[in-house]
Amino acid sequence: xxxxxxxxxxxxxxxxxxxxxxxxxxxxxxxxxxxxxxxxxxxxxxxxxxxxxxxxxxxxxxxxxxxxxxxxxxxxxxxxxxxxxxxxxxxxxxxxxxxxxxxxxxxxxxxxxxxxxxxxxxxxxxxxxxxxxxxx
Amino acid sequence: xxxxxxxxxxxxxxxxxxxxxxxxxxxxxxxxxxxxxxxxxxxxxxxxxxxxxxxxxxxxxxxxxxxxxxxxxxxxxxxxxxxxxxxxxxxxxxxxxxxxxxxxxxxxxxxxxxxxxxxxxxxxxxxxxxxxxxxxxxxxxxxxxxxxxxxxxxxxxxxxxxxxxxxxxxxxxxxxxxxxxxxxxxxxxxxxxxxxxxxxxxxxxx
Numbered sequence: 001x002x003x004x005x006x007x008x009x010x011x012x013x014x015x016x017x018x019x020x021x022x023x024x025x026x027x028x029x030x031x032x033x034x035x036x037x038x039x040x041x042x043x044x045x046x047x048x049x050x051x052x053x054x055x056x057x058x059x060x061x062x063x064x065x066x067x068x069x070x071x072x073x074x075x076x077x078x079x080x081x082x083x084x085x086x087x088x089x090x091x092x093x094x095x096x097x098x099x100x101x102x103x104x105x106x107x108x109x110x111x112x113x114x115x116x117x118x119x120x121x122x123x124x125x126x127x128x129x130x131x132x133x134x135x136x
Numbered sequence: 137x138x139x140x141x142x143x144x145x146x147x148x149x150x151x152x153x154x155x156x157x158x159x160x161x162x163x164x165x166x167x168x169x170x171x172x173x174x175x176x177x178x179x180x181x182x183x184x185x186x187x188x189x190x191x192x193x194x195x196x197x198x199x200x201x202x203x204x205x206x207x208x209x210x211x212x213x214x215x216x217x218x219x220x221x222x223x224x225x226x227x228x229x230x231x232x233x234x235x236x237x238x239x240x241x242x243x244x245x246x247x248x249x250x251x252x253x254x255x256x257x258x259x260x261x262x263x264x265x266x267x268x269x270x271x272x273x274x275x276x277x278x279x280x281x282x283x284x285x286x287x288x289x290x291x292x293x294x295x296x297x298x299x300x301x302x303x304x305x306x307x308x309x310x311x312x313x314x315x316x317x318x319x320x321x322x323x324x325x326x327x328x329x330x331x332x333x334x335x336x337x338x339x340x341x342x
Contacts, residue, residue: 028296031296031311032295034308035295035298059266059269060265063265063269064269065268065269065272066269066270066271066272067271067272068270068271069271070267070270070271070273070280071280072270073266073267073270073271073278073280073281073284074280074281074284075284076266076270076281077280077281077282077283077284077285077288078284078285078287078288078291079288080281080285080288081284081285081286081287081288081289081290081291081292082288082289082291082292082295083288083292084285084288084289084292085288085289085290085291085292085293085294085295085296086292086293086295086296087292088250088253088289088292088293089292089293089295089296089297090296093296093297093311093312093315096315096319098312098315098316099312099315099316099318099319100319101238102316103319105234105238110235111312111316113235113239114238114239114242115293115297115312117238117239117240117242117243117246118242118243118245118246118293119246119290119293119294120243120246120290121242121243121244121245121246121247121250122246122247122249122250122289122290122293123286123287123289123290124243124247125246125247125248125249125250125251126250126251126254126282126285126286126289127283127286128247128251129250129251129254130260130277130279130282130283130286131277131279133251134260134277135277
């Protein structure tokens with residue numbers, strides 16, 4: 001019994017540390033605070049991440065049913081999408097794809113074009129999947 | 137006597153083929169007025185057709201040229217120890233077809249990767265469950281969540297790169313620009329060491 005509690009706690013510790021390490025490497029929180037110039041609220045943002053992770057865990061383990069109106073899913077979807085978009089952008093940036101590609105093909109001044117290609121590609125791919133692809 | 141001059145090498149210089157490079161092109165100079173004119177027109181390099189498109193001019197060479205002409209002068213140097221001269225050949229314009237091709241490559245690549253990611257993490261199932269948690273009903277295609285989500289992805293990426301279709305959200309450079317700068321810096325550093333014949337001395341040099 002004690003062993004189960006201990007190993008559960010250890011597993012949670014590892015996963016939590018992993019999540020925070022991942023977010024730190026990608027630097028999404030610093031990026032957001034820098035954009036909005038709200039460094040002094042950084043503590044709150046950290047807690048938002050922690051509470052979000054705990055809420056998500058409870059939600060996926062307990063299957064609660066809240067009986068809320070469906071339209072609340074719209075802002076949730078948007079927020080979730082923005083977060084995934086930030087993740088995707090940060091990942092692209094860490095991998096250093098765009099600078100090298102732009103340099104190789106010699107269109108450094110049109111890098112925004114490449115960026116828009118990727119952004120629109122992501123939006124299109126996602127819409128295509130949910131509206132059409134999942135039925136096939 | 138004002139016999140000290142200060143020079144600071146510029147980091148990069150663009151020149152045309154067959155152009156002569158003068159001291160004022162590759163360095164900032166501070167000196168007494170009566171030699172300034174002469175000093176700034178001191179030829180230090182002549183670009184020839186057999187040069188590669190990158191030439192590294194070491195500060196030691198420049199000091200050599202100056203002391204040859206003005207032996208009594210004392211030279212104080214600051215900043216980078218070399219200038220990278222980039223010869224700008226007339227580049228044939230990248231054809232629009234090529235640009236469109238690359239654009240579609242990125243577009244389809246991005247679309248495929250996001251779809252693979254969603255499949256990988258069973259996004260559909262998670263979203264169906266989220267729908268059930270929120271409303272208590274089952275929905276095979278929770279589009280109410282998924283469509284804002286999809287646009288959110290695009291918004292998040294634009295937010296990260298701080299570009300709203302050519303329009304800035306604020307003045308800071310975007311991570312992409314910083315990344316471009318870092319990449320260029322690393323290239324310059326490599327070129328400065330490896331293209332510079334003076335900085336590496338082979339043992340069996342004959």
